[in-house]
Amino acid sequence: MDKKQLIERLNDDLALEYKSIVQSIAHVASLKGAALQNMLTELQAHLFQEIDHALTLAKQIDFLGGTPTTEVPAIESWSLAREALEQDLALEQNQLERLRQRSQDAAHAGFPDVAEALSPVLAQTQDHVRELAQALGQQPQSAATTAGSQ
Numbered sequence: 001m002d003k004k005q006l007i008e009r010l011n012d013d014l015a016l017e018y019k020s021i022v023q024s025i026a027h028v029a030s031l032k033g034a035a036l037q038n039m040l041t042e043l044q045a046h047l048f049q050e051i052d053h054a055l056t057l058a059k060q061i062d063f064l065g066g067t068p069t070t071e072v073p074a075i076e077s078w079s080l081a082r083e084a085l086e087q088d089l090a091l092e093q094n095q096l097e098r099l100r101q102r103s104q105d106a107a108h109a110g111f112p113d114v115a116e117a118l119s120p121v122l123a124q125t126q127d128h129v130r131e132l133a134q135a136l137g138q139q140p141q142s143a144a145t146t147a148g149s150q
C-alpha cells in the first residue's frame with residue numbers, strides 16, 4: 001500500500017465517522033422509551049467520541065499530505081428503535097474491522113505514528129461495539145468470526 005491509497009482509505013474511514021455523528025444525533029434525538037434511557041445516555045457519550053474520531057482521522061490525512069473529505073454518507077431510515085440500534089451496531093462493527101486493517105496498512109506503509117494515532121479510536125470503537133451488542137442482547141463478534149464476512 002502506498003501513501004496515496006492509505007489517504008484514500010483513511011478518507012473513507014473519516015466519512016464513516018461523519019456518518020456515525022449524523023446517525024447518532026438522529027437516533028439520540030428521536031428514540032424514546034424508558035427501556036432505552038441507559039442506551040440513549042451511552043449513545044450520547046459515543047456521539048462526542050465520534051467527533052474526536054473524525055478529528056483524529058482528519059489530522060492523520062492532513063499529516064500524510066491529503067485533504068480530509070467533507071462528504072457525509074447517506075443515513076438509512078428506520079422505524080423501530082431496535083432497527084436504529086442494529087444500524088448503529090452494524091456501522092460500529094464495520095468501523096472496527098476497517099480501523100484494525102487501517103492500523104496495519106499504516107504500519108506497513110511506513111507510518112507507525114499514524115497507526116499509533118488510530119489506536120485510541122480503535123479501542124473506543126471496540127467499546128461501542130460491545131455496548132451496542134449488549135443492549136441488543138448479542139455477543140460481540142470476534143475478529144476471527146467476522147474475518148470472512150467482508
Ligand SMILES: [Fe+2]
Pocket residue numbers: 017020049050053095125
Ligand atoms: Fe467512531
Ligand SMILES: [Fe+2]
Pocket residue numbers: 020046050092124125128
Ligand atoms: Fe463509534
